[in-house]
Amino acid sequence: MRDRRVAAAERWTTAALPTSAEEVWRYSRIDELDLDDFALATPSDPATPVDGALTDVSEWASGGAAATVVLVDDRVVSLDVSPAAAAAGLVISDLSSDTSVDPADAGLAEAGDAPDLFATLNDAFSPSPIVVRTPVSAEIEGTVHVVRLATVAGGASFGRLVVHVGRNSRLAVVEHHRSTDVHALTVPYTELRVANDARLHYLAVNDLGPQVWQVADLVSRVEQGGSLIAAAAGFGGDYTRLRSDCRLTGRGSSGDLLAIYFGDGDQMLDYRTFQDHRAPDTTSDLLFKGAVGGRSRSVYTGLIRVRKEGTNTNANQTNRNLKLSDEAWAESVPNLEIETNDVKCSHASAVGPIDEEQRFYLESRGVMPADAERLVLTGFFEEVIARLPIAGAAEPLRRRVRDKVARRIGAGEVNA
Amino acid sequence: MSELVIEGLRAEAGGREILRGVTLTVRSGEVHAVMGPNGSGKSTLSHVLMGRPGYTVTGGSVTLDGVDVLAMAAWERAQAGLFLAMQYPTEVPGVSLQDALAAAFTAAGRDVAEVPGLVLAEAGRIGFDERFLTRPLNVDLSGGEKKRNETLQLGVLRPKFAVLDELDSGLDVDALRACARRIEQATAETGLGVLAITHYRRLLDELKSDVVHVFVKGEIVASGGAELADELEDTGYAGYGAEEAEVEGVVDPFADPFADPLGSTGRPEIEDPFGGPGSIG
Numbered sequence: 001m002r003d004r005r006v007a008a009a010e011r012w013t014t015a016a017l018p019t020s021a022e023e024v025w026r027y028s029r030i031d032e033l034d035l036d037d038f039a040l041a042t043p044s045d046p047a048t049p050v051d052g053a054l055t056d057v058s059e060w061a062s063g064g065a066a067a068t069v070v071l072v073d074d075r076v077v078s079l080d081v082s083p084a085a086a087a088a089g090l091v092i093s094d095l096s097s098d099t100s101v102d103p104a105d106a107g108l109a110e111a112g113d114a115p116d117l118f119a120t121l122n123d124a125f126s127p128s129p130i131v132v133r134t135p136v137s138a139e140i141e142g143t144v145h146v147v148r149l150a151t152v153a154g155g156a157s158f159g160r161l162v163v164h165v166g167r168n169s170r171l172a173v174v175e176h177h178r179s180t181d182v183h184a185l186t187v188p189y190t191e192l193r194v195a196n197d198a199r200l201h202y203l204a205v206n207d208l209g210p211q212v213w214q215v216a217d218l219v220s221r222v223e224q225g226g227s228l229i230a231a232a233a234g235f236g237g238d239y240t241r242l243r244s245d246c247r248l249t250g251r252g253s254s255g256d257l258l259a260i261y262f263g264d265g266d267q268m269l270d271y272r273t274f275q276d277h278r279a280p281d282t283t284s285d286l287l288f289k290g291a292v293g294g295r296s297r298s299v300y301t302g303l304i305r306v307r308k309e310g311t312n313t314n315a316n317q318t319n320r321n322l323k324l325s326d327e328a329w330a331e332s333v334p335n336l337e338i339e340t341n342d343v344k345c346s347h348a349s350a351v352g353p354i355d356e357e358q359r360f361y362l363e364s365r366g367v368m369p370a371d372a373e374r375l376v377l378t379g380f381f382e383e384v385i386a387r388l389p390i391a392g393a394a395e396p397l398r399r400r401v402r403d404k405v406a407r408r409i410g411a412g413e414v415n416a
Numbered sequence: 417m418s419e420l421v422i423e424g425l426r427a428e429a430g431g432r433e434i435l436r437g438v439t440l441t442v443r444s445g446e447v448h449a450v451m452g453p454n455g456s457g458k459s460t461l462s463h464v465l466m467g468r469p470g471y472t473v474t475g476g477s478v479t480l481d482g483v484d485v486l487a488m489a490a491w492e493r494a495q496a497g498l499f500l501a502m503q504y505p506t507e508v509p510g511v512s513l514q515d516a517l518a519a520a521f522t523a524a525g526r527d528v529a530e531v532p533g534l535v536l537a538e539a540g541r542i543g544f545d546e547r548f549l550t551r552p553l554n555v556d557l558s559g560g561e562k563k564r565n566e567t568l569q570l571g572v573l574r575p576k577f578a579v580l581d582e583l584d585s586g587l588d589v590d591a592l593r594a595c596a597r598r599i600e601q602a603t604a605e606t607g608l609g610v611l612a613i614t615h616y617r618r619l620l621d622e623l624k625s626d627v628v629h630v631f632v633k634g635e636i637v638a639s640g641g642a643e644l645a646d647e648l649e650d651t652g653y654a655g656y657g658a659e660e661a662e663v664e665g666v667v668d669p670f671a672d673p674f675a676d677p678l679g680s681t682g683r684p685e686i687e688d689p690f691g692g693p694g695s696i697g
Binding site for chain 1: 466467489493495499515520552
C-alpha cells in the first residue's frame with residue numbers, strides 16, 4: 001500500500017491541475033481552486049466530541065441498517081456491522097488498520113485507469129480507505145451507510161470507498177457527505193465493482209455545508225449480467241462536482257445513473273457522466289433532474305460511449321433542469337459517441353422554468369402559490385426518487401427538497 | 417344565497433379582443449348554460465373568470481357577493497368559492513390528488529384529515545375507480561377519467577360557483593351522466609351555482625339548466641329557458657350571427673351520422689387546449 005501511495009504521489013507532483021479549457025472541466029470552477037489553500041485534514045482531537053447529530057443516520061434507517069461506518073476527517077470513529085449482515089457474509093475493512101486486504105482491492109491504481117488527477121490524489125493521500133465486500137450469492141438485508149464528516153477549516157480530506165459485490169450477491173450502500181460550516185476541500189473517490197449476476201444499489205448524498213468544495217469521482221465496473229443503480233443527490237456545498245464513470249464491461253450488464261440536485265444561494269453543482277458500453281447486450285439509463293434558484297448554477301454534461309464491442313447496446317440519457325430565478329443558470333450538454341452499429345441510443349435535455357400550467361392548475365384549486373411551487377417541485381423530483389430502490393431513502397430526499405423550497409420561500413423568492 | 421355577477425366583461429389575449437362585453441348573473445342553486453360555436457370565446461370566459469395567466473381584462477367587472485373577483489389571484493378566487501372544471505385538465509407529474517387537496521384545505525383552514533374520506537366518498541358517487549386516486553394528478557388518465565377527476569375535486573372542495581368548461585368533451589355517455597348528475601345534486605345539496613359552457617345539449621339532459629345563453633363572437637346574443645338549447649340543437653348558431661366556420665362546430669360527433677347530413681363532416685374542430693393566442697408557451 002505504501003509503495004502505491006508513493007507512486008501516486010509522484011504522478012501527482014509531476015502533473016498540473018486541470019483547467020476549464022478541457023472539455024470535461026468546461027463551465028466548472030476548477031480555475032478558482034488553489035490546493036495551497038488547503039492542508040491535509042489532521043485527525044480531530046479525540047477529546048473534542050463531534051455533535052452526534054452530524055453523523056446520525058437514523059433518518060435513513062427505516063429501511064434497516066446492515067452496517068454503519070462513520071469517518072470524521074477521514075478517520076474511522078465507528079464501524080458497526082449488524083449481526084445478520086455479518087452472518088450473511090458482509091465484511092467491511094478499514095485499510096488504515098487492516099493490513100490483510102490486498103492493496104489491489106483498494107480501487108484503481110493505474111494512472112491510465114483513473115478518471116482524473118483527483119482520483120490519483122486520493123490514491124496518494126487517502127488515510128483510511130474503506131473496503132466493503134460481499135461473498136458469492138449473499139443477500140444483504142438493509143443498507144450499508146458510510147458517513148463522512150469534514151470538520152477542519154482549511155482541511156483537505158480524501159475519503160475512499162471501494163465496494164466489491166460478489167457474484168450473484170445483492171447489496172445497497174448509501175454514502176453521506178457532510179461537514180460542519182467550514183471552508184474545506186473534500187476529494188472523495190468511490191469505486192463500485194459489481195461481479196457477474198450481482199446487483200448493487202448505491203446512493204451518494206451531498207449534505208455538505210455552504211463553504212465546502214468537493215471534487216468527487218465515482219467509478220463503476222459491472223461484469224456479466226450484473227446490474228447497478230448509482231444515484232446522487234446534491235444539495236450542499238459551495239462548489240461540488242461529481243464525475244461518474246459507469247463502465248459496462250460484461251455482456252448483458254446494466255448501469256442506471258440517477259440524480260437529483262437542487263441549488264440555491266451562490267452554490268454550483270457540477271455533474272459529468274460517462275456511460276461506457278464495453279460489452280455486447282448492455283443497457284444504461286440515465287435520468288438527472290435538477291433545479292437552480294437564487295444565483296446558483298448547475299452543469300450537466302454526459303457522454304454515452306458505445307465501443308466496438310458494445311453491439312446491441314441500449315442507452316438512454318435524460319437531463320431536465322428547472323431554472324427558478326433569472327439569475328440562476330443551468331447548463332446541459334448530452335453527447336453520443338458510437339463506434340458500432342446495431343445500437344439504440346437516445347438523449348434528451350431541457351432547461352426551463354416551472355410549468356406555469358401546472359402551477360395554475362393547483363392554484364385554481366385554492367392552493368397557495370408557495371404550496372403550489374412546493375408541490376410542483378417535489379413532483380418534478382418524484383420521478384427520480386420513485387426509481388430509487390433503496391428502502392428508507394425516499395422520505396429523507398423529499399424532506400431535503402421541501403427544505404430547499406422552504407428556504408426559497410423564506411428568502412422571498414416565491415410569491416407567497 | 418350567493419351571487420356571481422359578471423358585468424360588461426371585456427378581455428383580450430395576444431392583442432385580440434375575445435370577450436366583448438359579457439353580462440350575466442348566476443345565483444346559488446342556478447344552472448346557466450353558455451352555448452356557442454367554436455372560437456366564440458366561451459373557453460376564454462372560463463379562463464378569465466378563474467384568472468388564468470395570458471389574458472388581459474380591458475373592461476367590466478366580476479364580483480362574488482359584492483367582492484371584486486378580478487382583483488384576486490387564482491388561488492384567492494378558489495378560496496372565495498369559485499371552481500373551474502377545465503376542458504383539458506393539466507397533468508401535474510409527481511403530485512397526488514390527496515396532496516393537492518390537502519394543500520387547498522390548509523389554505524382554506526379546513527381539516528386536512530377529512531380529505532381521504534371525502535375523496536373516497538366522492539369517487540364512489542361518480543364511479544371513479546379508486547386505483548386512479550393514487551396516480552399523479554391527471555397523469556395517464558383518459559379524457560373521461562380526467563373529467564371525473566375534476567368533478568370529484570368539485571365535490572370535495574364544495575365551491576359556491578362552478579364554471580364547467582366543456583365538461584362533456586371527451587366523456588363517454590356513462591361518465592357524462594355520472595358527472596352531470598353529481599353536479600346537479602350539488603346545486604340542491606350545497607346550493608352550487610353553475611356556469612356550464614358547452615357545445616351540446618347532451619350535458620343538459622342530466623344537468624337541468626335554468627337559463628340558456630347563446631354566446632357568439634365574445635358576447636351573449638340571446639338568453640332564454642331550457643327550450644333554447646333544444647332550438648339550438650335543431651337550427652345551430654347561424655341565426656345568431658355565427659359565421660360558417662363557427663357553425664360547423666355545432667355538429668355533435670356523438671349524433672347518428674345518418675340522421676343529419678352535416679354529421680358526415682366528422683369531428684368538430686378541437687379548440688386550442690390553452691385558449692388560443694393567449695396560450696402560455
